[in-house]
Structure formats: C-alpha cells, structure tokens
Amino acid sequence: MLAGCWDERLYKDHTVVSLVGIEGTYGEMKSYFAYPELQSGNSEITIIEANGIDVRDTRLNADLKVEQAMDLSMMSTILISETTAKDGLNKYLNVFYRDPTNSITAFLVLVEGNVKDYMEASKSWTTEAGEYFARFIRSKEEVSIVPNRTIQTAAAILYSDGMDLVLPYMVLKDKDKKRPELGGVGLFSKGKYTGRVLKPEQSRFLGLLLQERGRKIKYSTLYNERPLSFTILDVNRKWKFESPNTMKMDYELEVELEEFSDVGLRDVNKISELENFINKKITDEVNEVIEILQDEKCDALGLGNFLRVKNPQMFDDNWHETFANLEIQVDIKSEILKTGLIH
Amino acid sequence: MNIQLTRIQFFIIIFTLFTGFVYISIQTPIISHGKRSAWLIFIASSIFIYLLLVFYEKTYKYFILGKVTTMIYHLYWLFHLSFAVAYSMYIVSTWISPYTPKIALLFLFLLPSLYASLSRAETAVNVGIVFGIFIFFFIFFVLNAYEDFEFRNLLPIGESGWKDWMWGSLYSLNAYRNAECYLILRKFVMKDEKISGMPLFIFIFSLFAMFLFSILSVMLYFSMEEFNLISEPILYLLHAQEVTFVKRLDLIFVFIWVFITIITLINYILVVRLVHFQKVRKFAKSRIVIYHLFIFVIAYFIAKFESIQMIRQYYWIPFLVFGLLLPILIISWNKIRGRTIFDSSK
Numbered sequence: 001m002l003a004g005c006w007d008e009r010l011y012k013d014h015t016v017v018s019l020v021g022i023e024g025t026y027g028e029m030k031s032y033f034a035y036p037e038l039q040s041g042n043s044e045i046t047i048i049e050a051n052g053i054d055v056r057d058t059r060l061n062a063d064l065k066v067e068q069a070m071d072l073s074m075m076s077t078i079l080i081s082e083t084t085a086k087d088g089l090n091k092y093l094n095v096f097y098r099d100p101t102n103s104i105t106a107f108l109v110l111v112e113g114n115v116k117d118y119m120e121a122s123k124s125w126t127t128e129a130g131e132y133f134a135r136f137i138r139s140k141e142e143v144s145i146v147p148n149r150t151i152q153t154a155a156a157i158l159y160s161d162g163m164d165l166v167l168p169y170m171v172l173k174d175k176d177k178k179r180p181e182l183g184g185v186g187l188f189s190k191g192k193y194t195g196r197v198l199k200p201e202q203s204r205f206l207g208l209l210l211q212e213r214g215r216k217i218k219y220s221t222l223y224n225e226r227p228l229s230f231t232i233l234d235v236n237r238k239w240k241f242e243s244p245n246t247m248k249m250d251y252e253l254e255v256e257l258e259e260f261s262d263v264g265l266r267d268v269n270k271i272s273e274l275e276n277f278i279n280k281k282i283t284d285e286v287n288e289v290i291e292i293l294q295d296e297k298c299d300a301l302g303l304g305n306f307l308r309v310k311n312p313q314m315f316d317d318n319w320h321e322t323f324a325n326l327e328i329q330v331d332i333k334s335e336i337l338k339t340g341l342i343h
Numbered sequence: 344m345n346i347q348l349t350r351i352q353f354f355i356i357i358f359t360l361f362t363g364f365v366y367i368s369i370q371t372p373i374i375s376h377g378k379r380s381a382w383l384i385f386i387a388s389s390i391f392i393y394l395l396l397v398f399y400e401k402t403y404k405y406f407i408l409g410k411v412t413t414m415i416y417h418l419y420w421l422f423h424l425s426f427a428v429a430y431s432m433y434i435v436s437t438w439i440s441p442y443t444p445k446i447a448l449l450f451l452f453l454l455p456s457l458y459a460s461l462s463r464a465e466t467a468v469n470v471g472i473v474f475g476i477f478i479f480f481f482i483f484f485v486l487n488a489y490e491d492f493e494f495r496n497l498l499p500i501g502e503s504g505w506k507d508w509m510w511g512s513l514y515s516l517n518a519y520r521n522a523e524c525y526l527i528l529r530k531f532v533m534k535d536e537k538i539s540g541m542p543l544f545i546f547i548f549s550l551f552a553m554f555l556f557s558i559l560s561v562m563l564y565f566s567m568e569e570f571n572l573i574s575e576p577i578l579y580l581l582h583a584q585e586v587t588f589v590k591r592l593d594l595i596f597v598f599i600w601v602f603i604t605i606i607t608l609i610n611y612i613l614v615v616r617l618v619h620f621q622k623v624r625k626f627a628k629s630r631i632v633i634y635h636l637f638i639f640v641i642a643y644f645i646a647k648f649e650s651i652q653m654i655r656q657y658y659w660i661p662f663l664v665f666g667l668l669l670p671i672l673i674i675s676w677n678k679i680r681g682r683t684i685f686d687s688s689k
Contacts, residue, residue: 006442073590097572100438100593105585152583153491160566162495302495309498 014071018130019122020106021115022055022092023081031058032079032119033070034129045123049116056095072099075106076130077137078151080167081115085186085193089165090158096151104151106130107137110186110193112171124178136182137168144207144215145200146185161319162304164188164297166206169197187298189320194296198289205282205289208251209301211235220259221281223274229259230278233337239303241310246327247303253282256338271336278334286330299323346464346617350536353528354546356610359474360521361550363607364427367434367575367600369518369554370561372655375570377511379496380503385558388515389551392522395667396547399526400539404684405677406526412673413618416523419665420615421634424608425641426654428452431604432646438578438597445646449639452605457635459609460616461628468613470606477599478553484592485560485577487584492563513659518554520658522666524614530684531617 021032029052037046048065052058063070084092089108096102111118122129140146146168149157157165164187171183185203187194198206204217217232234254242248255278293300297320304323308315314322348356377384399406408416432448440448459470503511532538561576564583573579582593589595615634620627645651677683 006444006447007440100582103590104583148490150583150585156491156493156564156566156569159568159572161568302493305493305495308502309495312499312502 009071013068015066015068016071016074018074018076018128019079019119019133020072020075020077020130021079021081021111021119022058023084023115025083025087026091027053029054029058030115031055031062032115033059033062034119034122035066035070036128045125045129047116047119047123054095055092059095072096072102074130075103076128077107077109077133079109079111079115079118079133079170081111082186082193082195085110085167085188086195088192089154089188090191093151093155093158097155104155106151107134108149108151108154108167109133109137110167110169111180112169112183117172117177118170118180121172121178121180133170133180136180140168140182140200141212142215144204144212144217145182146203147207147210147212158191160302160305161317162299162306162308162315163302164299165191166198166203166298166300167193187293187296187300189297189299194298196292196296196298198292202285202289202292205285206293206300208232208235208253208282209237209249209286209289211237218258219282223260223277226261227259228274228277229257230336231256231258232334239306241307242329244311244314245325246329248329248331250331251286251333253278253332253334255334255336257336257340260339275334275336278336279332282332282334283330286332290328290330294324294326294328297321297324346468346531348468348528348532350532350538350542352468353532353536353538354542355472355474356468356528356613357521357525358546358550359603359607359610360524360614361519362474362553363603363610364430365518365520366553366557366603367577368430368655369514370558370576371570371574372514372659373511373518373558374562374567374576376507376514378503378507378567379498379562380500380507381511381515382497382555382558382562383500384503384508384511385515385518385555386551388512388518389547389554392516392519393544393547393551395522396525396543397539399522399670399674400529400543402674402678403526403529405674405682406529406670407673407677407682407684408527408618412669415669416618416665417615419661420611421637422641423661424611424615425638426645426651427604427611428608428638428642429646430651430655431601432642433648433651434575434578435597435601436646438575439594445643449642451601452608453635453639455605456608456612457632460612460631460635464613464616470609473602473606477603480599481596482556484581484584484596485556487586487592488560488564488580492560493566494563496562496565496567497559510659513663516667517659517662519550520662520666521611522662523670524611526670527614527618 015035017033017035019034022029024030031050033048034045036043048062050058050062052061059070096104122132125132137146141148147166149167154165157163166185166187169183169186170180172180182200184197184199185206187196187198207215208217220227220229232253233256236252238250240248304315304319373385374381431452432445435448436443557577561580564580565573565576578593578596581596584592586592
C-alpha cells in the first residue's frame, strides 16, 4: 500500500529461497541456496552454490547465477557447518538481523560434515527444502529433544553473557545421503560451538531442565527387566543457591505411564516404588547431562542469569569457569498422575 | 481561533501527542541507559510526571505565552515536528519502503496533515479516536511473544548505578516531552468538565501503562546487550513473531504507526494553530501552507541516519527545557504578576 511502485516486490521477479546453508569462515565462505523451480512441468528443488568473503558476498555472487533476484523473506531454515559455528556464530548471522526483508524466524541447525550434502538431499523431497527441516525441528521441539532456537531467539542468547546456546545437530548416516537425522544438540560456550553434541536421549533431559512450556518428554527403560515407558507431562522447578559454590535444583515431575507390562498398580506401595525408580533413573540421566555441560563450559540452562539475579556479586566475566566448578545437586520428585486405560 | 473540547477529546489529543511520535523509539534509550532497573526508573519518572501534571492542572491558568515565549515555542515546535516527520520517514524507508524517494514519503505525511489543518478544527480534534483500535492490535501482537519472555531480564535492579539512574530518568521523562501541550490545550476544555482528581489520574495511568507495557515487553524479550544494536525494539519484536496469517507482523504495525504519526502531526499542528491564531491574523491558510513547507524542507535535510542518531542522543533536553523549566518559569512569573488566561483573554 505505502510502497507504491518504487518498492514493489512481485513474486514473479524473485527466487524465493526456503533453505540456506553456510560453511567456512571469513574470507573463505561458501553458501548454498535452495529454491523450487519449474522444470519440465514439475517443481524441483534447485541448489545454487556461491563463494565469497562473507555471507552477504556469497549471496551477491549467488544472485549472479539466477535469472531473478533472490528473496530470503520466506526462508525457514539455515544450515550451519561445524567450522563456521566453531568460529563464533554471531558475526555470521549479522546480515540476517540487519536486513528487514530477511526472515528472522528461521530455524538454525548445525550439520555434521559438508553442508552441500544436506542441500543436495533436499532434491529428493517433495516438500519445500527449508520447510522440511522446519517441520522436522518443530516435531522434535514438541518432545523436548531440541529447544526452540530461531535466528532471533538464538541472538537473545548469543548476546547474553549468562546463558549459552544449544542448536539442533543433524547428521547424514544413510548410504544414499538422502535422509538427514537428528544427531542431538550441539553445545556452545561463549558463542562458539564446542564440538560436543548431546545425543537425543540426553538432550531431552536438557529440555526437562529448561522447563520449556507445553513440551512433553518421553522416556523408555527397563524396570525389573520389564519395559517401562512414560511421558513427563509437566515440570515444576525450584532453583536455589545453597552456598556460593553449591546449586540446588529441585524438580517435580507429573508423569503418565504409557507402557508397563506388570500388574498391581492399584497397590499404592507399588506406585511409590515405581516413582522412586523413576526419580533415581531421571536423576542419573540429568546428572550425566549436567556433567557434560560443565565439562564444555556450556551454561545452556541460563544459571548465569539466575545467579546474576540471586547473587549479583558472584556473577562476573569469569562466569564460565565458575559454572564449570559449580556443585549442582539435583533432586527429582515424580508423581504418577495417569496410568492410561488400565491399571 | 477558538475550540471547545470535552474531557474525552482533551485526553485523546494529549494521549496522541504524548505517544504518537515517540512510542516506538523511547524504549532503547531508557533501557540502554537505565540497564536492568530501566522499568523501575520509568515508574519513578512517571510518578514525577503525574505530580507535575497535577501541578499544571492547578496552575494552567497562569500559563500565558508572551511574544518572546511564543516565538521560542514556535521555533521549538517547528524543529520538533520536522524531526518527528524526518524520523517517521526514516522508519518507513528502513522497514518497508527503502526505494521510495524521500519526497514521496514527505508528501505521504504532510498532505493529510495539510488537508486536516486547512479544514475545521473539529477534524483534527476527533481524528485521534483511531488510536483506540491500534492499542488492541498492539497489545495482542506483542503478547504473542510471551513464550520467549525471560523474567530474569528485569533483575537485579541493584546493578544500575547513579549515572544509569540519572540518564535513565532523563530519557524516561522525555517520553512525556510534549507536556507543554497540556497547558496550552487545557484552557479549551469546557468549563463544566472535571479534569483534576480521578480523571487526570486515570489518564496518566493509562498513558503510563501503555509506555510501561512496551518497556517491560522488550526487556523481557531481548537480552540487555541487544539494546546496543536495536533502536526500535517494539518493531523488531514484532518482526521476530511468526503468525499464520501474515509473514511480517512488523509491517502491519508500521502501517498503523504511520497513521498514528499523521494523526499526531495533525493534532500537534492544531496546538501550533491555537497559539499562533490566538489573535486574528491575515492569510491564515497561506500561513498554514508555509508552515508545512518549512517542515517539508527541514525534514528533507535531516532525514538521514547520522542526523537522526545525533538528534536522538540529545533528545532528553526538550522535556527539561520546554516541558518543565520554561512552563514553570512562565507560570511563576504570571503568578507573581497576578495575571491569568482569563484576564489576558479579556
């Protein structure tokens, strides 16, 4: 309406990119852009590859290879190589923050190996390349395996000194290299990728610790050599600094049993026995995750922000060292609220 | 020139004048200077503003502009309006129309204002009601981001030192920088309409709530360091929202904000007209056209990043000089002399 003829942007004049991939570091950047193109009557994914000194430069060079101007306003996902992430992510995302026509709700995904393989894989899908990854990530968010990290939500963390970023990490394991799968979440420390990944079975407990709203956590194990599966429906947490170097984290979990091939859940003692088992199991898993986070100095929980509020004098530039040496005591209390249709 | 305002019309005009130009820009200077205590500093500053307006309500009858003070205010308003138009153009050209020429954008803002200013005063008085619809949209869209709100961003308040409090307060007070308009418009309110007491409190509280809502929302959403980069955080917050019916929520808000800016401009020029045409003057319409031409030329030259950033840096001064010190000086001077607006109108 206000744009008039000067700022008119018509679909027919633009190549609408849904998936972007970046790899390399400043001076030797390489970017990939995936967009749908009509070829012999069918819509197929075309990948444009371009080199440049930075992300913007690669985009300008890519523009030289398409008949229309590239448009990133509908971009759903950015794939980032490990080398780029290890060099510090923020500087590579600057161009996405600055340009108002770019989509800053696109998901950020770390990938193992060459970004090109993941871009090429998208050619075999029927859906939009970027949307495929976006839907993939959203479905994993629902079950707490990955946290919600778009360009903007990641920026809020990258610019904060009291919290570290974690990003979904994808791998290509199949022979044909056509179906990427989730390898877990990549850990960052002070804005740089550490090279360490939490496996999906571990990262769901990061989701638990983060207590993201509306997420469910599914878990399966063996109880007395019988399968036991349950869903954590809700999490309530309470964090407290017991002493300057000791952090106490209390979690109350609401649990629904999904599979339990045993009888006798009418017995209250049996239920509390099962709850104790779940408490111990989850505590062990959570402690393992915390140990990895501390090893990598990755404060993905935002304990720094918590400390800044509770004990501001303890929070300083050396926070990551403090975090690595913090004694974190976790206490899990679960309550089985539902057992499904049978006891 | 004379008009009669009801209490509601008066409050709507003042509400528009206070929020229209500044609403998308006040958050960053307040937060980047006040740090994590910014919200508290803003509350303290708003209490001061409430007390100031209570004082103005009691003493508005002594606010008589003489020749010199009228000239000073005219010069300030001309610059202020030119800056507001330049800033609005800058926002529109940054967020939605980067290739539209400056002249076209200037016409976009100034032609409706010129039309309304040449029409009857009632046109300008009633146009502000559009603001109400905007508030609902705005609150709804901003709350869309609640899942990403981080409440720990508001603490600890003890982190801000006295310098943070001082600068945070100056920029917070600047959110209410058009306070002199209250004094000018107050005498046009119908005599049987009650303003002091509860009506004034409700008015200030709604104004304060609107501002505080915007400050809290962006503080909860962005990390403190991001305010060094983002100058219009409300727009950026909306830019980062994903909804099903539109790809860029910020564009809707910028469109609405353009309307609000035009309405504010119309209302502000009404204030200028009320002062300038207190006495019957010849060539009234030509004078209004020339006034718009002045705004056009000044805004054209200052509508660039460097000038706007420089002016914004010093934009805590207008409230102190023109909204606080000068009005208090004028009121005190006339009170000592025993002159009121009722005497001067005779």
